[in-house]
Amino acid sequence: MSTAAPDRRTRRHQETIGEILDVAVELMGTEGVAALSLSAVARRLGMQPPSLYQYFPSKMAIYDALFQRGAELFLASQREAVAAATTDDVVELHLIGTTAFARWSMQNQVYSQLLFWRTIPGFEPSPEAFAPAQEALADLRAHLQAGVGASRLHPDAASDEGLAVFTSLTSGVLSQQLANEPDASFESGRFTRLFPLVLEMFYQHYAPTRGRNAG
Template identity: 70%
Template sequence: MSTAGIDRRTRRRQETIEEILDVAVELMEAEGVAALSLSAVARRLGMQPPSLYQYFPSKMAIYDALFQRGSELQRDAYRTALDSSPSQDPLEQLLVAATAFCRWCLEHQVLTQLMFWRTVPGFEPTPAAYAPALESLDDLRNHLQTMSDAGYLHPDAASDEGLALYTSMTAGLLSQQIANEPDASFEDGRFIRLLPVVLEMFYQRYAPTRGKK
């Protein structure tokens, strides 16, 4: 078989995988994240369930692929916003990046629930699927460390405690927004628009003078 034939087969397989994942998201939006059914996915695609197993051996495998896809997209949205920020001020840059992160989460609520809430009993992402999420945490830690090095924040801001507090505060806003006003925009949502206030609270907690008398 020619290389061109192999490439076409590989490309077609990848296209089918992406189509399966797209349909899975549509069904999860309609029925709930934990209610995904392989049979329903197969029916929507016009294929028999055994054919679907050639691409994903189980429902958990689809969740795993979606977790990785979402983590990569969320990571890239954060990085793009940070790289394209018109300001060189680290405080403003963090707000820009945090805003991009929250916007992405509100625009992809099914993936957000899968990634940040334990909505599927028994599901744990594989190390490969979880790797982009760890990269996102490293991005955040590095930015907080940069802010600390520049004198904007206390060094503890980039500690494990600091990351836990930061992610808890932002995740709390997202959780409240999605639970109470899932259809509201970022600008209109009464919870998510408190993001600058939450960041200010974080800055106050880790002010450069923390612990000094």
Template identity: 75%
Template sequence: MSTTGLDRRTRRRQETIEEILEVAIALMETEGVAALSLSAVARRLGMQPPSLYQYFPSKMAIYDALFQRGNEQLRDAYRSAYEAADTDDPLELGLIAATAFCRWCLEHQVYSQLLFWRTIPGFEPSPEAFAPAAESMQELRDHLQLMVDAGHLRPEVAGEEGVALYTSLIAGLLSQQIANEPDASFEEGRFIRLLPVVLEMFYQRYAPTRG
């Protein structure tokens, strides 16, 4: 988050919030997503635990902020790839956006666990934190509708079943890759490199009926 234009006190508060979130992510990488400790965060920052409550009233509040932050970063990553593409073909754009989405998830596996797997008992994101995820889902529906309008796919692909199947396929690839080869690159991962094949299977499922 940019702090440009903020007064000094507000800017410093926002910078401290960002520091807290960075430390939380680092601890989650080493200790596990569900093992986050406010006292450990405070120690890493050199502050007393009560001081941390000035910024986040609970551990769930930190998870909530990270959920929003992760979804914003993921949304921006696939949007950037989509906008930079030098093609207007909806199928090619779909692969470009899905590739950027999966790359980000593999490069930010702690965020991926928080965003897509229920690794924290009792955690539910707030409406504000969930808003970027809702944006991403709507943009997926819009892109699938674009492929329908271009004549590539049947209308039901942009409905509930099509969206559910699409997200299940992508999540399945990511889950298999992270569970079995967490350190492999996108190009080398034996599961995630099947992304073009999986998308082709998905498109075949909703291909228009000829004749």
């Protein structure tokens, strides 16, 4: 049974929500992520501030919607990059996914600040908004488990510790890049060029022979 197409009012409502979020991202890019003003958003859209509350009851609700949108875009970019890969090598696939993460983050710095750093005092994403980010972590664990299955990684790499180490390394490199050279391209970035080395260090630390000579 086919689902009925949304009526004109519903479509217009959804379009306005998209416009509000687009304007919010634009303003956050110029004024700062934490400096978002609902009044400024309303003015840019040519509406009265109270009208904005028909779509979002608070500024935190806009942040929540943007968190979900950003997480969905980030997840899609990684999956598309991996799906388009022409290699079956788990390490190369992992580098492709990591590169897609970094490239997307540099191209979408407002979303990156919202997703990966606590730039909004008091903001916590709702479970619905956080769900795509959890999917991204599940994808990462699957990549690491594939490395274990291919005898390229020790099982510890796919543990909670391994995920924490990997995300700390990659987020740290990205933080350095955005803090020091936010306008550089991924290819020319002084820190983003280090991603292959960071991945190599991770694979060396969690080599399949890890711990065999201990004791």
